[in-house]
Amino acid sequence: MFAPRAVSAGYRSVHAIPLRLRTNVIGALNLFGAEAGDLDPDDSRIIQALADVATISILQERTISRGEVLTEQLQSALNSRIVIEQAKGVVAQRYEIDINDAFEMLRSYARRHNQRLLAVASAVVTDTVDYPDLAAS
Numbered sequence: 001m002f003a004p005r006a007v008s009a010g011y012r013s014v015h016a017i018p019l020r021l022r023t024n025v026i027g028a029l030n031l032f033g034a035e036a037g038d039l040d041p042d043d044s045r046i047i048q049a050l051a052d053v054a055t056i057s058i059l060q061e062r063t064i065s066r067g068e069v070l071t072e073q074l075q076s077a078l079n080s081r082i083v084i085e086q087a088k089g090v091v092a093q094r095y096e097i098d099i100n101d102a103f104e105m106l107r108s109y110a111r112r113h114n115q116r117l118l119a120v121a122s123a124v125v126t127d128t129v130d131y132p133d134l135a136a137s
Contacts, residue, residue: 012036017047019055026058080118087121091134109134 006014013033019026029051031039039047084106091102109132110120123132 017051087124
């Protein structure tokens with residue numbers, strides 16, 4: 001289906017240049033031409049150089065994106081940990097227990113009520129009116 005449409009659009013050749021870094025092939029640069037035949041060797045070298053630059057750019061962008069995602073995930077985990085640590089302190093003070101027992105109380109409450117630990121910790125830290133009764137079964 002593609003070939004007849006390409007021919008009717010005036011294309012007579014197509015060349016696929018690999019986008020690769022060493023053995024890692026990430027795609028191809030496709031060149032369409034109005035004339036049939038092989039690429040000129042000088043043109044081939046220039047096109048491969050451009051494909052190599054495109055490959056490096058694409059891989060660099062992927063690396064940066066992955067780094068940004070990882071940074072966001074780590075920041076989220078740190079923020080969650082801070083809230084949980086604050087809640088442990090509030091529970092330890094309120095029930096006059098040590099930090100480890102406070103954590104176990106928070107975790108047990110979350111499990112019994114099918115809630116995320118972070119949600120329970122947030123309620124403990126921020127909501128003094130609807131503070132969950134962690135000691136109740």
